[in-house]
Amino acid sequence: MATTHTRNAARLMMAPSVIMLLLWMLVPLSMTLYFSFLRYNLLMPGTESFAGFMNYRFFLTDPAFFQAIGNTLILVGGVLFATVVGGIGLALLLDQPMFGQGIVRILVIAPFFVMPTVSALVWKNMLMNPVNGLFAWVANTLGFQPIDFLSSFPLSSISVIIAWEWLPFATLILLTSLQSLSEEQREAAEMDGANAFARLIYIILPHMARAITVVILIETIFLLSVFAEILVTTNGGPGTQSTNLTYLVYMQALLQFDVGGASAGGIVAVILANIVAIFLIRMIGKNLED
């Protein structure tokens, strides 16, 4: 039983973390909320005035906003689909007996540790470039016309790059979960005559269900905020074809200096992220009890 003494000590030990995070969360967020109701441009200091819901109205009726929301959803959905399906496949494969398993694992996991600006630039220049890229050489060798991936299919190309970065994460988590499946259970199913497909559907996937959900939720949180990859490959273009919500707010804030509009966009992004966060936190909270 904790005494009053240790309870006070515990409170004291938690205080710095709690206070710092509280400030980090409350101060900027309330500033964003406040700015979002102002007519406020960084280039014209001193002219701030109350604007009501004007910023929201502008932001939410801007065609770029709908494109950005659409792009965000396509990007998140596409990358999630590719990494979860690919991750399940790779985890199943890496769980099989083979020679040099450790090394293959290292090769597969490596992209996760590459910083986003490096991945994006390497893919953009050395692989996807229509003149000097490796894909162009492959296309030429096979007798096809090289494709300028990032200007013809900007959003899909960026999604490929990001899927490459996140596939290792999904694989690693799903493999960890797969390896916690008891050997006895698999053997029992095998002895009862379940074939490989039946074992996958009735034993393996249900066992991994929780890990799959965790991968989906955590990736969603990170993928909603994709920024660097867009900045260094397409700058959101051509036009706004590869602009996601994060990039749109960045442009509004630091390229057009429209504090009010950017803040309204920021609040919209927070609301979207919170919808996902609620599910994730509930799930982790449940896990904390067992």
Next chain:
Amino acid sequence: MARQVSTQKKVAYTAIAWIIGLIIFFPILWTVLTSFKTEGEAIATPPSFLFFHWTLENYVEVQARSDYFHHFWNSVAISFGSTLFGLIVSVPAAWAMAFSPTKRTKDVLLWMLSTKMLPAVGVLVPIYIIFRDFGLLDTRIGLIVVMMLINLPIMVWMLYTYFKEIPGEILEAARMDGATLGKELIYVLTPMAIPGIASTLLLNVILSWNEAFWTLNLTASKAAPLTAFIASYSSPEGLFYAKLSAASTMAIAPIVILGWFSQKQLVRGLTFGAVK
């Protein structure tokens, strides 16, 4: 693994897995190879994979032209600085939550987690304005503070899951033997907590090293870490693939190697203990 499989099957799995592994790893391998080529060979058709004139000149050039190590040290200072600061704050918090839990501990943990879910772009404008007004733009200390704050929830969580595994009986035994809180901390808890703290440190250095939202938005050149430095290669002129590769190789090598050692901790840290 006691599963019995035929050698034939094993060889087949090996082949498939190695092919896929090499495809996934290829962009990294290609970058490393290109970094040893001349600019001419880097864009030669057909591309040469191994039989080219190996040279180190790109590495020399990158340092000479753009003061690479300045940015490298910024990365080191920011990632280790924020991690160490973070540990000082998070170790006591996680310790308290693991060993003197109250009814509210769980809520506090989940609330901390929820701050991590706040999208950066939601606070970009105020942070930028605060940084501008306090002269923190393009300073290492500014980035260290931001990086510490965004990773603090992960640190507390990770340490908490590790501390939770330390059996409470050991602490009780120490207390019965008359150990004070200080002694308990130094002689009993610290040795058992070191592995968890080391893993937390490792994961957070990796996350901070690769963070590319705040580093790109809050730095220009003076305090720019490698993420921002590499981004400056996005609009260059002339031939530059070999130099881009050399700069990239140097930027990712230390962290990819650290990352390979931290696979297990990564799972625990990034899933907040939901998958072990």
